[in-house]
Amino acid sequence: MGELLFLQQDVFPALMQGLWVTIQLIIPSSILGLAAGVAVGAVRVYGHPLAIRAGNVYVTIFRGFPLVVQLFIWYFGLPHIGIYLTPFTASVLGFTLCSSAYHSEYVRGAFMSAKRGQMMAAEALGFSRLQLIFSVMLPQAFRRALPGCGNELIYLIKYSSLAYMITCIELTGQGKIIASETFRFTEIFMIVGVIYLFLTTVSSWGIRRLEARLRLPGFEHHRM
Amino acid sequence: MSEDVPVLRVEGLSKRYGEKPVLEDASFSIREGELKILIGPSGGGKSTLLQCINYLVKPDAGRIWLDGDEVVPARKRELYAYRQKVGMIFQDFNLFDHLTALANVQIALSKVRKLPRDEARKRAVMELERVGLKDHIAKYPAQLSGGQKQRVSIARALAMDPKVMLLDEPTSALDPELITEVLAVIRDLGLEGMTMLMATHQIGFALDLAHEMIFMEDGRIVETGPPRKILSTADCDRTREFCGKLTDLYGEAR
Numbered sequence: 517m518g519e520l521l522f523l524q525q526d527v528f529p530a531l532m533q534g535l536w537v538t539i540q541l542i543i544p545s546s547i548l549g550l551a552a553g554v555a556v557g558a559v560r561v562y563g564h565p566l567a568i569r570a571g572n573v574y575v576t577i578f579r580g581f582p583l584v585v586q587l588f589i590w591y592f593g594l595p596h597i598g599i600y601l602t603p604f605t606a607s608v609l610g611f612t613l614c615s616s617a618y619h620s621e622y623v624r625g626a627f628m629s630a631k632r633g634q635m636m637a638a639e640a641l642g643f644s645r646l647q648l649i650f651s652v653m654l655p656q657a658f659r660r661a662l663p664g665c666g667n668e669l670i671y672l673i674k675y676s677s678l679a680y681m682i683t684c685i686e687l688t689g690q691g692k693i694i695a696s697e698t699f700r701f702t703e704i705f706m707i708v709g710v711i712y713l714f715l716t717t718v719s720s721w722g723i724r725r726l727e728a729r730l731r732l733p734g735f736e737h738h739r740m
Numbered sequence: 741m742s743e744d745v746p747v748l749r750v751e752g753l754s755k756r757y758g759e760k761p762v763l764e765d766a767s768f769s770i771r772e773g774e775l776k777i778l779i780g781p782s783g784g785g786k787s788t789l790l791q792c793i794n795y796l797v798k799p800d801a802g803r804i805w806l807d808g809d810e811v812v813p814a815r816k817r818e819l820y821a822y823r824q825k826v827g828m829i830f831q832d833f834n835l836f837d838h839l840t841a842l843a844n845v846q847i848a849l850s851k852v853r854k855l856p857r858d859e860a861r862k863r864a865v866m867e868l869e870r871v872g873l874k875d876h877i878a879k880y881p882a883q884l885s886g887g888q889k890q891r892v893s894i895a896r897a898l899a900m901d902p903k904v905m906l907l908d909e910p911t912s913a914l915d916p917e918l919i920t921e922v923l924a925v926i927r928d929l930g931l932e933g934m935t936m937l938m939a940t941h942q943i944g945f946a947l948d949l950a951h952e953m954i955f956m957e958d959g960r961i962v963e964t965g966p967p968r969k970i971l972s973t974a975d976c977d978r979t980r981e982f983c984g985k986l987t988d989l990y991g992e993a994r
Contacts, residue, residue: 633830634835634837636791636796636828637828637834637835637893638836639823640794640796640823640828641823641852641900642852642900643851644816644820651847651851652836655838732837732838732880732882733879733882733883734837734838734882735882
């Protein structure tokens with residue numbers, strides 16, 4: 517009975533508060549990360565050679581640096597040049613930049629598998645380069661990139677747990693606080709883990725729904 | 741428009757990939773309502789010529805005039821406007837896979853010509869009816885036969901009101917029955933007075949409708965003349981040899 521009360525009164529409210537912060541971190545990071553990833557991916561396929569090089573450097577850095585180091589730089593490093601970010605803003609910035617680097621790889625692959633003929637057809641109709649990328653290539657590339665981008669969303673949900681390292685107390689951070697107070701590490705981190713599992717399960721279900729919605733004749737996958 | 745000004749005039753068009761010239765000094769012109777046929781062996785430069793004409797492949801040298809006005813491809817806006825007036829049909833159709841037949845025709849009307857939605861739609865439906873696809877407008881490319889796809893691509897080009905059409909072996913990827921349905925559409929276009937430059941091996945079609953035949957090999961225009969002459973009594977040995985094979989394959993020059 518005491519156990520249940522402990523869960524109800526201490527653990528549950530704290531974890532829910534943490535979960536809410538986690539959700540607030542994930543939503544802007546995933547949307548901005550995907551948007552930036554599509555832009556970087558498009559530039560790395562269709563851009564000016566210099567822009568392609570810049571895009572490659574961007575991806576090398578943000579995929580190569582450990583995410584936690586990136587977060588430290590945004591939160592502890594930027595103040596040295598007079599820029600102060602809140603823990604929350606620094607986390608969203610870090611997640612967005614890192615996520616977009618990964619997204620851009622999925623998107624780049626999808627753009628590269630597009631057929632050259634359709635680009636020629638659009639050019640022959642008088643499309644500008646930007647018009648043809650947005651109205652012809654992107655809708656097809658997005659469909660092909662979606663499974664990969666969904667994968668990246670799942671990663672993002674889990675690496676959002678690094679935010680507490682720069683004092684943005686989200687789900688993992690809350691779990692750590694209560695666990696240290698009560699020394700019930702196993703139970704509390706089991707609960708935290710199950711909550712992440714719930715988030716990732718809901719997300720992958722959502723991605724599958726979206727894939728099904730966007731499926732068109734000629735874009736379906738075939739079973740062997 | 742003066743009688744003397746050709747719709748399309750091409751002077752000295754050249755293209756090389758590395759050391760290999762694929763198009764050398766090609767010059768010709770087409771007058772309004774003319775249908776000219778390009779023939780010649782694969783790799784002879786027919787596709788390259790057609791793609792250089794609307795700068796899908798950037799020629800190394802050469803000048804092009806549409807209705808007497810020289811095209812300056814370095815000016816992007818002018819280039820896009822020029823391409824709208826030059827319809828292009830490809831061997832493998834190149835429909836936009838994610839769009840229905842209707843949307844394939846409509847998209848350039850909306851995005852490039854900036855027509856209002858309803859107007860673009862109406863025009864697209866009209867063009868699809870014209871090529872006999874009224875009942876298929878809601879289908880995706882994956883649901884259409886090759887012949888239907890090629891007719892959608894013709895409707896898509898026609899919707900832009902082109903002054904001249906370039907057709908790059910439009911029936912080469914089709915079986916005989918489908919060839920007939922596509923050729924019928926192209927024939928109607930010709931009879932309606934569309935100016936066309938078409939690469940094809942359909943010599944029966946060429947004999948019926950073409951005003952002139954251009955034989956190309958190794959990136960050069962070898963010989964030009966009336967179809968009947970090119971096919972049977974060409975001046976150049978190589979032209980005669982190639983056309984002899986064509987007639988053997990596809991039947992007597994009627």
